[in-house]
Amino acid sequence: MKYDFDEIIDRKATFAEKHINLEKLYGTDKVIPLWVADMDFRVAQPIIDAMKERAENGIFGYTVRPDSYYDDVCDFQKRQKNWDIDKKLMSFSSGVMPSICMIIKELTNLKDKIIIQTPVYRPFYNAVKQAGRELLESPLKESDGFFSMDYKDIEEKAKQGAKYLILCSPHNPVGRVWSYDELKKLGDICLRCGITVISDEIHSDLILWGNRHIPFASISEELRKITITCFSATKTFNLAGLQSSIVVFPDEKLKQEFEQKWADFHVECNNCMSIAGTQAAFRYGDEWLEQLIEYIEGNVTFVLEYFYRYIPSIRPVRPEGTYLVWLDCRQMGLSGHELTRFMALKAGVAMSAGTYFGRNGEGFMRMNVACPRAVLEKALAQIRSAIEK
CATH class of the missing domain: 3.90.1150.10 (Aspartate Aminotransferase, domain 1)
Incomplete structure (x- = not known):
């Protein structure tokens, strides 16, 4: 079409x-x-059709995510990025930023220091500060309009006791799609310094000019074990109003802790329309x-x-x-x-x-x-x- x-x-x-x-x-x-x-x-059009069909059912009661929901997510990630995800490590959230806020507030400790690479999406600042954690800014380096990571500065921040780094990949606002070598170098620092990476990959399907997005957790088994990845169909397929996203954890214990925090507020469920729209997007949106x-x-x-x-x-x-x-x-x-x-x-x-x-x-x-x-x-x-x- x-x-x-x-x-x-x-x-x-x-x-x-x-x-x-x-x-x-x-x-x-x-x-x-x-x-x-x-x-x-x-x-x-398949998204519109799926949501119309769901609407015509006429009943919008409590809805449980089917097993096929995560199957569709995994299939899309495999097709688009050759990334194999264990669906037992995936969780639902209403959005990437709600996920990051919950992770920082509930899964980190009060005195933890968190690195962000600036300039970067403003809610990253807010998520760290509102949780009472210490923010460490690592400015990107700029050379003739090209932005790159400052590895020396990141290592300096790590020596100051940083426990987490929020990675924006691809980067908002400078538009970088980080290469394998760039991410591997960052990953080596994080492994060496004991830093957990929270990787915001919400723009990961919007890749231009033949560039390739590399999921940070896919680089190696060692990096997978220190990475929490957040992504969504909402940015890719213009579905932000459906408020649905995915979080991939390194282990089931962390996943269960995250899900319990949402359950404490009784906000662990999709709305029924977001299930229909998200599944149609991942199945038929290519x-x-x-x-x-x-x-x-x-x-x-x-x-x-x-x-x-x-x-x-x-x-x-x-x-x-x-x-x-x-x-x-x-x-x-x-x-x-x-x-x-x-x-x-x-x-x-x-x-x-x-x-x-x-x-x-x-x-x-x-x-x-x-x-x-x-x-x-x-x-x-x-x-x-x-x-x-």
């Missing part, structure tokens, strides 16, 4: 966050929203995903070429994965707050401020390009016009 990613769908009537919170966050709703990391594309990747690559190429040609004062970082473009706006000479206001109030485009991702995000913006090409064309023309004025 051929999918139409150029179709413009009005999301305002569906209470979409990227529209509803504009006035609150940007001071105006008269902007093009390119901030929240979800997509403006209709999902794969064709849609292949076309999506091609469209996103086209959008990224369009954005990069537009900035290079018409707005040279902003330098976009070419992502290896995700549908997010990290924009270097430092030549504009504006503070993070000034930059956000300029883009929203002068250019009429709402993007995520670089400072949202940490102090070393100052002078950057994150643009979500998972939208119809015509929307991007309009947004970029508005940015160009505002800068020229």
Whole structure:
């Protein structure tokens, strides 16, 4: 089936966050929203069909996940990444960030130190600080728009007593898809220093330009034993509203502890629609995903070429994965707050401020390009016009 990613769908009537919170966050709703990391594309038809069929049943009582739920997850991971997962080590959660928050709050100790590699997704900061753990920031190294891990700094943080590291793979916001060698080098440090890795791999199916995502836990048996992996169908297939994710643990004891914490709050179950949607996505979504990747690559190429040609004062970082473009706006000479206001109030485009991702995000913006090409064309023309004025 051929999918139409150029179709413009009005999301305002569906209470979409990227529209509803504009006035609150940007001071105006008269902007093009390119901030929240979800997509403006209709999902794969098999997902719609499966959820329609479930809805037509007409009964939405308490629902138990079937064994086939985890079978579908495992089959998809094997097809897409050649990753063999023991389904006895998999748990359900309502989302990747709820999983990370629960792991940090309930499965770590109060005095534990946790490394994050910045700039990085803001909720990582919040998860560590709100749990009362000590946050250790290891800034990524940047060279001519290319970001890499600072292994020397990570080892220094490990010597300070770090017990955990939250890995963002692929990385949000800089778009890196970490190579096998990069991950192996990081893993060697973690093994040597006794660090457990919490690997956020929610963007792991959104890989561009023939790059390859390597699940951190798949590198070796030694690394599998120190890794907790979090991923989901929701980012891949634009199903964030279904609130469903997967956690893979290194052993059954840790898995049982995690599941018991959710059971204590009676939130250990999927809703019935998320079961139908998630299983359909993992079973039948490959064709849609292949076309999506091609469209996103086209959008990224369009954005990069537009900035290079018409707005040279902003330098976009070419992502290896995700549908997010990290924009270097430092030549504009504006503070993070000034930059956000300029883009929203002068250019009429709402993007995520670089400072949202940490102090070393100052002078950057994150643009979500998972939208119809015509929307991007309009947004970029508005940015160009505002800068020229």
